Amino acid sequence: AVKTVAVINQKGGVGKTTSVANLGAAIAMRGPDVCLMDIDPQAHLSLHYGLEPDETTATIFDVLAEESTLPNATKMLTPNLWLLPSTTDLAAAESTLAGHTQRNHLLQKSLTAQSLPHDFILIDCPPSLGLLTLNALVAADDVLIPLQPHFLALQGLAKLLETIQLVQQRVNPRLRVLGVLLCMYESVTKLGKDVVQEVRDFFEAARGTNTPYADARIFQTVIRRNIRLAECPSYGKTIFEYDARSNGATDYNALAGEFLACYGKT
Amino acid sequence: AVKTVAVINQKGGVGKTTSVANLGAAIAMRGPDVCLMDIDPQAHLSLHYGLEPDETTATIFDVLAEESTLPNATKMLTPNLWLLPSTTDLAAAESTLAGHTQRNHLLQKSLTAQSLPHDFILIDCPPSLGLLTLNALVAADDVLIPLQPHFLALQGLAKLLETIQLVQQRVNPRLRVLGVLLCMYESVTKLGKDVVQEVRDFFEAARGTNTPYADARIFQTVIRRNIRLAECPSYGKTIFEYDARSNGATDYNALAGEFLACYGKT
Ligand SMILES: Nc1ncnc2c1ncn2[C@@H]1O[C@H](COP(=O)(O)OP(=O)(O)OP(=O)(O)O)[C@@H](O)[C@H]1O
Ligand SMILES: Nc1ncnc2c1ncn2[C@@H]1O[C@H](COP(=O)(O)OP(=O)(O)OP(=O)(O)O)[C@@H](O)[C@H]1O
Numbered sequence: 381a382v383k384t385v386a387v388i389n390q391k392g393g394v395g396k397t398t399s400v401a402n403l404g405a406a407i408a409m410r411g412p413d414v415c416l417m418d419i420d421p422q423a424h425l426s427l428h429y430g431l432e433p434d435e436t437t438a439t440i441f442d443v444l445a446e447e448s449t450l451p452n453a454t455k456m457l458t459p460n461l462w463l464l465p466s467t468t469d470l471a472a473a474e475s476t477l478a479g480h481t482q483r484n485h486l487l488q489k490s491l492t493a494q495s496l497p498h499d500f501i502l503i504d505c506p507p508s509l510g511l512l513t514l515n516a517l518v519a520a521d522d523v524l525i526p527l528q529p530h531f532l533a534l535q536g537l538a539k540l541l542e543t544i545q546l547v548q549q550r551v552n553p554r555l556r557v558l559g560v561l562l563c564m565y566e567s568v569t570k571l572g573k574d575v576v577q578e579v580r581d582f583f584e585a586a587r588g589t590n591t592p593y594a595d596a597r598i599f600q601t602v603i604r605r606n607i608r609l610a611e612c613p614s615y616g617k618t619i620f621e622y623d624a625r626s627n628g629a630t631d632y633n634a635l636a637g638e639f640l641a642c643y644g645k646t
Numbered sequence: 647a648v649k650t651v652a653v654i655n656q657k658g659g660v661g662k663t664t665s666v667a668n669l670g671a672a673i674a675m676r677g678p679d680v681c682l683m684d685i686d687p688q689a690h691l692s693l694h695y696g697l698e699p700d701e702t703t704a705t706i707f708d709v710l711a712e713e714s715t716l717p718n719a720t721k722m723l724t725p726n727l728w729l730l731p732s733t734t735d736l737a738a739a740e741s742t743l744a745g746h747t748q749r750n751h752l753l754q755k756s757l758t759a760q761s762l763p764h765d766f767i768l769i770d771c772p773p774s775l776g777l778l779t780l781n782a783l784v785a786a787d788d789v790l791i792p793l794q795p796h797f798l799a800l801q802g803l804a805k806l807l808e809t810i811q812l813v814q815q816r817v818n819p820r821l822r823v824l825g826v827l828l829c830m831y832e833s834v835t836k837l838g839k840d841v842v843q844e845v846r847d848f849f850e851a852a853r854g855t856n857t858p859y860a861d862a863r864i865f866q867t868v869i870r871r872n873i874r875l876a877e878c879p880s881y882g883k884t885i886f887e888y889d890a891r892s893n894g895a896t897d898y899n900a901l902a903g904e905f906l907a908c909y910g911k912t
C-alpha cells in the first residue's frame with residue numbers, strides 16, 4: 381500500500397520544498413516508485429523540476445476542484461518519479477474551495493478514488509496551517525517536519541504538533557509524526573545545538589503518551605547548509621543532477637536511507 | 647502625517663520579521679516615533695520583543711474584529727517605539743473575517759479611525775498573499791520587500807508586484823514600492839550576484855512606466871548573513887540590545903539612515 385508523507389512547517393523558508401525535491405529523487409534512485417505533490421500556490425516544487433504549468437496543464441487545483449483526476453494530472457519525470465504540479469492560481473483555492481462541505485477532505489478523496497502505482501507520495505505544503513495544509517494532514521499517513529535550527533523556527537513547532545494532534549483525533553486516526561529533519565544546519569553555532577536539545581527534550585517527554593508524536597524522532601541525518609542546494613533549482617535540477625559530490629547530495633542520499641529504514645526498506 | 651510601510655514577501659523565511667524588528671528599532675533610536683504591527687498569525691514579531699500575548703491582551707485580532715481600537719491594543723516598548731502584538735488565534739481570522747463585506751479594508755479602517763502619534767508604521771506580514779497581507783496593502787503607503795538572494799525567492803517577486811499593482815489600481819491609488827532589501831546576503835556566492843542583477847534589470851525596465859514600482863530601488867544597504875540576528879530573538883532583544891558591534895547591527899543601522907533619506911529625514 382502507498383505511504384503518503386506530508387512535509388509541513390508553517391514557518392517559512394525552513395527547507396520544505398528543497399527536502400521534497402531532493403529526498404524524493406534520492407528515494408526513487410534506490411528503486412521505489414515516488415510521486416511528489418506540490419500543493420503550495422508558490423509552485424516552487426514544480427519550478428524546482430523546471431515545470432511552469434501553463435493554461436492547458438492540469439494541476440492540483442483541477443484535482444481539488446474535481447475537474448481532473450490524480451492519474452490525469454500527474455506527470456512522469458522518470459519511470460519511477462512523478463510530479464503533480466501546482467499553479468499560482470491555487471492561491472484562490474482557499475476562498476473558492478472554502479464553501480465546499482468537504483473542503484478539508486478533497487485531497488484525501490482524490491487519493492482514494494483509484495489505486496495508485498506509487499510506493500511513496502511526498503506532499504510539499506505552503507508555509508501556513510490553512511486549508512491546503514489541512515488537506516495534506518487529512519490525506520497523509522505520516523508527517524515529516526523540516527526545521528531550521530533557529531529560535532523563531534522552533535516557536536511554531538508546538539502549534540504544529542497541536543494541529544496534527546487535532547486532525548488525528550477528529551479526522552485521520554492513522555496520522556503520526558515520522559520526525560523532525562534539521563535543515564540548513566551549521567554545526568558551529570551554539571544556537572543550533574540549543575534548538576536541537578529543546579526538540580529532543582520535547583520528544584523524550586512525549587514518549588509513551590497517546591499523541592501522534594510519541595514515537596517521533598529527530599532524524600540522525602542532518603542537512604548541512606550548502607549553497608549548491610540553493611543553486612540547483614535555477615537549472616530545474618535536483619542536487620544529484622547538479623552536483624552529485626556536494627554535501628547536499630551526500631546528506632539527502634543518507635536521509636533517503638534513513639527514511640526507507642523507517643518503513644523496513646533499504 | 648504618518649507613513650505606513652508594509653513589509654511583504656509571500657516567500658517564507660526571507661527576513662521580513664527580522665527586518666521589521668531591527669529596522670523599526672534603528673529608526674526609533676534616531677528620534678522618530680515608530681509603531682510596529684504584527685499581522686502574522688505566527689506572532690514572531692511579538693515574540694522577537696519578548697511578548698507572548700495571553701487571553702487578556704488585546705491584539706491585532708481584536709482590532710480587525712472591531713472589538714478593540716489601535717490605541718487600546720498598541721503597547722509602548724520605549725517612549726517612541728510601540729508594538730501592536732499578534733496572536734496565533736489570528737490564523738482563524740482568514741475564515742472568520744472572510745464573510746465581512748469590507749474584509750480587505752479592516753486594517754485601513756482602524757488606522758483612519760483616529761489620528762495616531764506615530765511618524766512611521768511598519769507592518770510585518772505572513773508568508774502569503776491572503777486576507778491579512780491584502781489588509782496591509784490596502785492600508786499602506788509604501789511596500790518594502792525583503793528578499794533572500796536565492797532563485798526560489800526571486801520567483802515570487804513578479805507575482806508580488808502584480809498583486810501590488812492590482813491593489814494600487816483598484817483600491818489604494820497611493821500605494822508604491824519603496825524598494826527591495828537584500829537579506830541574508832553572502833557576497834561570495836555567484837547566485838547572489840545573479841539574482842541581484844535580475845532584480846536590477848527588472849526595475850530598470852520599469853522606469854517611466856505607470857506602475858507602482860516605477861521608482862523602486864534595490865536598497866544600497868545589504869543585510870549580510872549574521873548568526874547574531876538569529877540569536878537575538880531568543881532573548882527578546884533587538885540586535886542593538888544584544889550585540890551592537892555585530893554586522894547585523896551595523897547593517898540595520900545603515901538601512902535606517904537610507905530609509906529615512908527616502909522621506910527627506912536623517
Ligand atoms: N541546506 C540548505 N543549504 C542552503 N540553502 C538551502 C538549504 N535548503 C534550502 N535552501 C535554500 O533556502 C531557501 C529556503 O528553502 P525552501 O524554499 O526549500 O524552504 P521552504 O520551507 O519550502 O520555504 P516556503 O516556506 O517559502 O515554502 C531556498 O532558497 C532554498 O534554495
Ligand atoms: N541576516 C540574517 N542572517 C542570519 N539569519 C537571519 C538573518 N535574517 C533573518 N535570519 C534568521 O533567518 C530566519 C528567517 O528570518 P525571518 O523569520 O525574519 O523571515 P520571515 O520572512 O519573517 O519568515 P516567515 O516567512 O516565516 O515570516 C529566522 O530564524 C531569522 O532569525
Ligand SMILES: [Mg+2]
Pocket residue numbers: 396397398420424504505
Ligand atoms: Mg516551499
Ligand SMILES: [Mg+2]
Pocket residue numbers: 662663664686690771
Ligand atoms: Mg516572519
